Amino acid sequence: MKRASTHDAIIIGAGPAGTSAALALARRGWAVAIVEKSAFPRRKVCGEYISASNLALLDRLGIGDAWRGEAGPEIRRVGLFSGNASIEAPMPGARSGPAARNGFGRALGRDILDTLLLDAARSAGVEVFQPCRAVAIERDGDRQAVRIQATSGSPGEEGMTLRASVIVAAHGSWEPGPLPSQLGKQSRSSDLLGFKAHFTGSALPPDLMPLLTFPGGYGGMVLADRGRLSISCCIRRDVLARLRGSLARERGGHVPAAEAVERHIRATCRGARDALADARLDGPWLAAGPIRPGIRAGYEA
Numbered sequence: 661m662k663r664a665s666t667h668d669a670i671i672i673g674a675g676p677a678g679t680s681a682a683l684a685l686a687r688r689g690w691a692v693a694i695v696e697k698s699a700f701p702r703r704k705v706c707g708e709y710i711s712a713s714n715l716a717l718l719d720r721l722g723i724g725d726a727w728r729g730e731a732g733p734e735i736r737r738v739g740l741f742s743g744n745a746s747i748e749a750p751m752p753g754a755r756s757g758p759a760a761r762n763g764f765g766r767a768l769g770r771d772i773l774d775t776l777l778l779d780a781a782r783s784a785g786v787e788v789f790q791p792c793r794a795v796a797i798e799r800d801g802d803r804q805a806v807r808i809q810a811t812s813g814s815p816g817e818e819g820m821t822l823r824a825s826v827i828v829a830a831h832g833s834w835e836p837g838p839l840p841s842q843l844g845k846q847s848r849s850s851d852l853l854g855f856k857a858h859f860t861g862s863a864l865p866p867d868l869m870p871l872l873t874f875p876g877g878y879g880g881m882v883l884a885d886r887g888r889l890s891i892s893c894c895i896r897r898d899v900l901a902r903l904r905g906s907l908a909r910e911r912g913g914h915v916p917a918a919e920a921v922e923r924h925i926r927a928t929c930r931g932a933r934d935a936l937a938d939a940r941l942d943g944p945w946l947a948a949g950p951i952r953p954g955i956r957a958g959y960e961a
């Protein structure tokens with residue numbers, strides 16, 4: 661790795677927020693660096709649905725056609741699966757403006773979407789540091805210095821320092837970490853933990869996107885790209901601990917959190933159980949959190 665580098669803006673995180681900001685700045689002639697800790701493609705805890713009103717933005721970012729080519733079927737009905745009840749209604753479509761031309765929303769795996777966006781940023785001249793974690797931000801005269809470290813390298817691998825007057829903290833809103841814009845570690849029984857999985861062979865109607873509710877949490881299901889069903893949900897920490905405890909007693913051993921979540925959803929939400937009846941897990945369950953969405957105060961360095 662090079663030891664030092666200077667840019668106009670450094671963006672921490674290559675999720676949709678970071679890559680969109682990077683693209684916008686690079687196209688206006690800024691020298692931009694993105695620092696992303698994970699190697700791509702990577703899956704992410706997310707429902708992966710994008711409504712039609714956002715497609716104009718994807719077009720402006722230059723990935724609209726690629727998104728249309730890859731995303732799952734149009735979602736024309738919304739639903740609610742709760743206990744034994746299943747209700748549904750037509751998805752309201754946009755009647756005018758660019759969204760009306762775009763029809764209905766669809767879902768695309770974050771492994772694909774985020775890679776499309778990062779490739780577009782790279783093509784626009786953004787310098788990408790990946791997989792590299794931003795570990796500190798310090799003031800350095802009239803600029804900010806961001807210390808980064810390779811996440812895949814050998815333990816002794818040197819880090820480097822990037823400098824810019826603008827730093828964009830696009831590292832997501834809930835991961836705890838050492839940066840001034842990140843949260844400290846906290847644990848409360850009411851925390852919501854996020855889970856996500858892909859399944860193939862689901863019986864969910866391809867045009868239906870149901871919200872799922874179950875004791876202690878809620879979630880959603882949607883058919884995404886290549887026939888993958890995307891299921892994502894949040895569950896309270898205390899409810900999950902109780903579920904795991906009772907399963908562990910029943911079984912006499914450790915029960916993975918994701919297994920407890922999946923069993924709970926199947927046991928308490930009939931619509932989800934029916935949709936997953938013959939489905940097969942496609943890749944491992946992912947977990948994240950606690951989820952702490954919301955607008956937070958910025959910081960002054």
Ligand SMILES: Cc1cc2nc3c(=O)[nH]c(=O)nc-3n(C[C@H](O)[C@H](O)[C@H](O)COP(=O)(O)OP(=O)(O)OC[C@H]3O[C@@H](n4cnc5c(N)ncnc54)[C@H](O)[C@@H]3O)c2cc1C
Pocket residue numbers: 672673674675676677678695696697698704705706707708709710792793794795830831832833835837854855892893894951
């Ligand atoms: C259960 C659930 C379902 C959801 N469903 C939907 C949905 O269907 N549709 C929708 O539009 N939204 C959905 N969302 C919300 C959506 O996932 C987020 O709004 C979105 O991911 C935020 O994007 P972002 O770019 O701000 O952050 P993120 O997508 O979190 O990206 C942050 C990036 O920063 C990187 N990073 C973090 N720390 C560092 C560091 N120190 N150094 C370098 N890199 C770092 C991470 O690896 C990551 O790639 C859902 C969220 C949850 C929890």
